[in-house]
Amino acid sequence: MWQSYINGLLVAIGLIMAIGAQNAFVLSQSLRREYHLAVALVCMVCDAVLVAAGVFGLASILMQSPLLLAIARWGGIAFLLWYASQALCRAWRPVTLEANGTQARSFHAVMLATLAVTLLNPHVYLDTVVLIGSLGAQQPVPSAYALGAASGSALWFSALALGASWLAPWLSRPLTWRLIDIGVAIMMATIAFQLLVDGL
DSSP, rough: HHHHHHHHHHHHHHHSOOOOOHHHHHHHHHHHHHHHHHHHHHHHHHHHHHHHHHHHHHHHHTTOOOOHHHHHHHHHHHHHHHHHHHHHHHHHOOOOOOOOOOOOOOOOHHHHHHHHHHHSSSHIIIIIIIHHHHTTTTTTSSSHHHHHHHHHHHHHHHHHOOOOOOOOHHTHHHHHHHHHHHHHHHHHHHHHHHHHHHHH
16 A cells, blocks of 8 residues: 555656646745645645546556556556656756746636646646556555555645745755756656566
8 A cells, every 4th residue: 555655656746846837837826925825726636636537547447458557557667767767868957947927916817827737738637647547557556546646746736835935946956956857767767667577
C-alpha cells in the first residue's frame, strides 16, 4: 500500500513541478494575495478528479486486457525515461518561475481563469488521466496510488499558495530549478525501473 502511495506522490510531484502556465498563474495570484487559496483549491480538486478518473477508469480497462496492460507498462516506462531526460536537459539550462503582474480581477474572473489554465491545457489530461492513470492501473493498490497522486498535487499547490512570498526568491533562481529537475529526473527514472522489474 505504502509503495503505491509513495509512487503516486512522487510521480504527481515530478509532473506538476514542471514550469507551466498553471504554476505561474497560481504563484502570481499567491504573490498578489488575490483569491490565492481558492485558486489553489480549484487546482487541487481538478487534479484529484482527473487522477481518479484516470486511475479507476483506465485500471478497469487495462486489467481486462493483458495486451493493453503490457502496452501501458512499456509506454509508461518510455514516457518516464523521456521525461527524466527532459528534466536533465532543463537542469543543464535552468529557467525560472516568475509571477506575471496583471490588474485586479473579480472572484468570478479569477475562477474562470483558473479553470481555463487547468482544463484547457492538453498536457493536464496527458499527465493526470493518461500517464498517472495508466501507471496507477499497474500498482498493487491503485486507490493508494491515486491518493498519493492527489496528495502530491495538494502539497505543491499548498506550498505555492501559502508560501509564495517565501518561495518566490528561491523559485527565481536557476540553481533551485536545476536541483529540482535533477530530483525529478531521479524520481522518474526510479519509478520507470520499478515498472521494468515488475514487467520482467
